[in-house]
Amino acid sequence: MGKTNPTYRDRLNAWEDDWQSFRQALRAPRREYFDELLVMANELSMAAGYQNTADFATPLLVSVCVRQQEEIAALQARLDDVDTTPEVADA
Structure with a gap:
């Protein structure tokens, strides 16, 4: 990877360029x-690059899944901090 083969980041940038027409068609x-999603994939590009696989899509998708799992865990922690016990009115 690097001098003779494109790096993961290079491949991610090329993928992003290839998908511009799809992006533009979105509202x-x-x-x-x-x-x-692209930001998420970029944030874990170092780990994805270490995978060093010919299959580019799998590390991209796993990177996005890991970041989404992080966000889900953070949201769950916030929900756990919220007191959901209903207050009982004094009689």
Whole structure:
């Protein structure tokens, strides 16, 4: 990877370029979601690059899944912090 083979980041950038027509066809809110998926994939690109596989899509999808799992866990922690016990009115 590097001098003779494209790096994972190079492949991710090329993939993003290839998918621009798809992105442009999305309405604005969904375009933002698409962009966020690319941010997630970029955030874990070092780990995906270490996988060093010919299959580019799997590390991309696993990277996105890991980041989404992080977000789910953070949201769950916030929900756990919320007191959901209903208050009992004094009689």
